[in-house]
Amino acid sequence: MRLALLFLLSVAGPAQAIQTCELAGEHVNPANGHTTAGKTGLMRCRDADTGVIQREQELRDGKFLGAVRFYRNGVLEREHRVNERGNREGLAREYAATPGERNPLLREETLRNGTTVGLARSWHANGALRRASFHGDDGREQAVAEFNDRGQLGELRCAAQPLLAPAADDAVWCGHRGGPASVSLFNSRGELTGRRLHERGELRSRESFWNNGKPRETVEIGAQGGTERGFAQDGVKRRETQWQWSTPGDGGTRRRITTLEQEFHESGALVRERHWTPGERGAELRSEKRWYLNGQPSEASEYTNDSGRLLRRDTAFHDNGQPRFEGSYAVTGRYEQQPVGVHRGFDEAGRLRAERHHDERGRVTRERELDAAGQVTRDDAVFEDGSRKAFSR
Structure with missing residues (x-):
């Protein structure tokens, strides 16, 4: 039933196109297990009206196991493999599905029982790398680098060790070689949007900019704590937050404990300030002032x-x-x-x-x-x- 539902969803479209499928020259219906029972080979499904191929899927002894390919207008769009559980397994790719000799690769990843693991990459239509990410065994992203179609870095998240090679040089960008490293970030138009400073994978400072080039936010992070500042488009500081790190006695994950918050008027005048001190249940408010x-x-x-x-x-x-x-x-x-x-x-x-x-x-x-x-x-x-x-x- 699950495979039949997946098949129906895959063929359903705006015009509710009907597919006809065959395996080794014989008609089969993937929604009817009696027609595929015991069969092995590559099932091909085509548009019933035009004969254009829309799908290929491998069967082994009547089970959908192995290669799966989807086509758009007869051009390969997605390909992957499925395991005995019906989950994607191994290398998976997505393409632009553009007609002609060139069919640009848009994404490539490796899956383990349906979960993305290891290095995943995606590309712009012009072939430039769009994104590189590394996923742990649980599927969570551990490191990310994003790029505009000019090849300029647009975003960076580092891990405790280099993970993105050969797609991206996070060993240098994340400060794993030769001390702290600074990188500049750009938007799709090639305009500077921010900077990052990392040391051995840890973020030490971060700044972002408004479209006019003035600072929007700055963050400084040290071993004991950090400071975060926000600015209006005219460059006037509107807020500041200071915090310190608090690590539980049982060695658990450290937490960020806010110790100071300040708010500023558009004129730059300080109008509110609050102080906290770390306590057993986190930060405890100690004072608050307004002007x-x-x-x-x-x-x-x-x-x-x-x-x-x-x-x-x-x-x-x-x-x-x-x-x-x-x-x-x-x-x-x-x-x-x-x-x-x-x-x-x-x-x-x-x-x-x-x-x-x-x-x-x-x-x-x-x-x-x-x-x-x-x-x-x-x-x-x-x-x-x-x-x-x-x-x-």
């Missing part, structure tokens, strides 16, 4: 651990740099927080103008208001039902 565009601080938050309880101390500012609010919160969940202690409000001159006191459950218990001279104008005790009365000492 007005005039350069004065807008908001600041500091995180501390108080006997296992996470506290956040918030400060907000007027645009002249004077404090507007101060207060602490116990962070009880991702979106949950509880007021702690005394929260204070200030006027634009930085003078204390209001206080709000909280109990251990975060409920307001007292509110005070002060005038510009610092004299108390209201001092109320606040009760659970929302009622209040003048606070008595």
